[in-house]
Amino acid sequence: MSVLYNILVSKEELDLDKTLDSGQAFRWRKTGDYWFGVIKDILCVLKQHDNCIETNVPVERRQILIDYFNLDMNYTDTISKLDLDKYALDCYNISKGIHILRQDYFETMVTFLMSSCNTMVRIRSIVNGLCKTYGNKLETEFQGIKFEGYKFPTIDALVDISESDFAKLGMGYRDKYLVSMVSRLHSNQSILDNLISKINGDETDRIDSVWVLNSFNGVGPKVSNCISLFAGHHLSAFPIDTHINRIINREYNGFIDLKRFGNIAGIIQQYMFYSEAFKYNSFK
């Protein structure tokens, strides 16, 4: 017998299809109407309805989903208080329902380390290969359907892996970046502890985090801002990638004033990215 658990949130406020396929997370998969993926040690299954989300995550662990999907914030209300220009408003209307996730810090560091000059499909392939090879398997059954997934590998599980073994997963030149990152995090635990302590922090925490992240080999301004936004939940972080750069040149004559987006420029960035990538069909 299966017990149903529901999260009361409208599809307009949190759209799983858009959020989980908007380029901020690379590990979620969908079969039929079911999204499934691993958060912490739980293989989560989610089914979207107009006014709620059905899930296998029990009530006593519900806070994990609330944190992960940033359900402690109402995006519809927040955006309505901004005075957006026409282009940003268009992007919002296309992207409405996207939330910024609070992803695992180490996982986000690694996945976005893999993202440089790479395609969505290949990033997913690399990350999934990494989890399948070095992470623990999880299985669950929900509404009569079996699901399986893998926990993201721990630092300890990756610390002795060689560049050539990482290369087998298709990382290309990023293999040595990963060896370097894992080695440094393993030998100095306080670096990650310090970054994690700044999650949900203020402007100073955001700037400090980006500074530390940039000191990793293979992590530059774009990737560090992605990590700051998608793991650190610093909503003012504004990663500028090729899509955003094209938008700034085409729609804003080469200069974008982030102050118009209050302290949530990162959310607007994700709306713009999703709209633009959607146009170019970058998610395939």
Next chain:
DNA sequence: TAACAGGGTTATC
């Protein structure tokens, strides 16, 4: 077949 670009970064000049 060859050239190009994909959620960039680095080293070098």
Next chain:
DNA sequence: GATAACCCTGTT
């Protein structure tokens, strides 16, 4: 600040 190189894969 500009430029080439970096790994590899799918597309034109």
